[in-house]
Amino acid sequence: GAVVSQHPSWVICKSGTSVKIECRSLDFQATTMFWYRQFPKQSLMLMATSNEGSKATYEQGVEKDKFLINHASLTLSTLTVTSAHPEDSSFYICSATGLDYSYNEQFFGPGTRLTVL
Amino acid sequence: AQSVAQPEDQVNVAEGNPLTVKCTYSVSGNPYLFWYVQYPNRGLQFLLKYITGDNLVKGSYGFEAEFNKSQTSFHLKKPSALVSDSALYFCAVRQGGNAGKSTFGDGTTLTVKP
Numbered sequence: 001g002a003v004v005s006q007h008p009s010w011v012i013c014k015s016g017t018s019v020k021i022e023c024r025s026l027d028f029q030a031t032t033m034f035w036y037r038q039f040p041k042q043s044l045m046l047m048a049t050s051n052e053g054s055k056a057t058y059e060q061g062v063e064k065d066k067f068l069i070n071h072a073s074l075t076l077s078t079l080t081v082t083s084a085h086p087e088d089s090s091f092y093i094c095s096a097t098g099l100d101y102s103y104n105e106q107f108f109g110p111g112t113r114l115t116v117l
Numbered sequence: 118a119q120s121v122a123q124p125e126d127q128v129n130v131a132e133g134n135p136l137t138v139k140c141t142y143s144v145s146g147n148p149y150l151f152w153y154v155q156y157p158n159r160g161l162q163f164l165l166k167y168i169t170g171d172n173l174v175k176g177s178y179g180f181e182a183e184f185n186k187s188q189t190s191f192h193l194k195k196p197s198a199l200v201s202d203s204a205l206y207f208c209a210v211r212q213g214g215n216a217g218k219s220t221f222g223d224g225t226t227l228t229v230k231p
Contacts, residue, residue: 006160034218043207043223044161093160106219108153108160 002028004096006109013084014117021079021112023094029074030096034106035067038091050077074098084116119144121210123222130198131230138193138225140208150191151209151219152182161207167191178202198229 003026013019023033032051036044048064050056050071058064066088068080077096081088091113095106120143130136142148149168153161165176172184182193191208208222 004160041205041224041226044221046218046220049218091158095161105163105166108162110160111158113158 002026002096002098002107004030004094004107004109006092006094006112008112009110010113010115012115012117015085016083018080018082019084019114021081021092021094021114023077023079023096023109025075025096025098025107028096028098030077030098031074032097033071033077034095034097035069035077035079036093036095038093038111040091044093047079081114084114086116089114089116119148119210119212119220121208121220121222123206123208123225125225126223127226127228129228129230132200133197136195136198136202136227136229138206138208138227140191140193140222141189142191142208142210143189144210144212146212149211150182150184151211152176152180152191152193153207153209155205155207155224164193164206198227200229200231203227203229 005024007022035047038044046059047062048056048058048069050069052071052074056069071077091111093111095108097106122141151166152164155161164180165174167174167184175181180195184191206225209219211219
């Protein structure tokens with residue numbers, strides 16, 4: 001089956017710093033990747049959709065300048081949280097889909113726990 | 118617009134008993150429906166999906182779900198629950214087409230007691 005990894009699995013940073021989270025498709029070409037945010041015991045909130053080689057499409061209310069998404073290759077997308085603040089602390093999950101998979105089945109990464117002090 | 122409702126925040130069942138986790142949806146056109154399970158501090162694991170065909174879909178770990186178009190429901194079921202099934206379950210709907218966005222329900226916490 002398709003495997004998606006995320007790195008790091010957890011990160012603690014100081015307020016005002018930037019943090020980069022990587023999402024990789026290990027055994028397939030991910031033409032589209034999705035970034036989600038999840039608060040404790042809550043559902044996933046879609047932040048943005050990124051297609052390889054083009055700019056990400058952000059959901060309403062998500063600051064594109066704060067959450068920078070890059071999908072430069074068919075196996076890697078990155079989410080950079082710029083000038084992080086404590087309210088950015090959350091669980092960030094990516095998912096990926098590719099042309100090899102019917103009905104755009106999504107494969108999820110294990111998530112990254114971000115804590116901003 | 119598409120939406121998903123999971124009316125129960127919490128479902129408690131005894132081990133060995135059947136379980137049902139409810140999901141209703143709203144979408145224009147034909148829906149693609151999914152169930153995922155999430156364990157603490159982990160990503161989502163795919164359980165099963167309905168795209169077309171038989172209304173009863175069988176998935177991983179003995180789970181199944183029944184698509185009911187008239188009731189716009191896609192309830193998750195298992196004939197005999199295990200303690201290890203205790204987790205957070207999400208129903209999701211997606212409109213067809215390339216890179217269609219999924220909408221997730223709020224999740225239902227399933228607790229199976231020995």
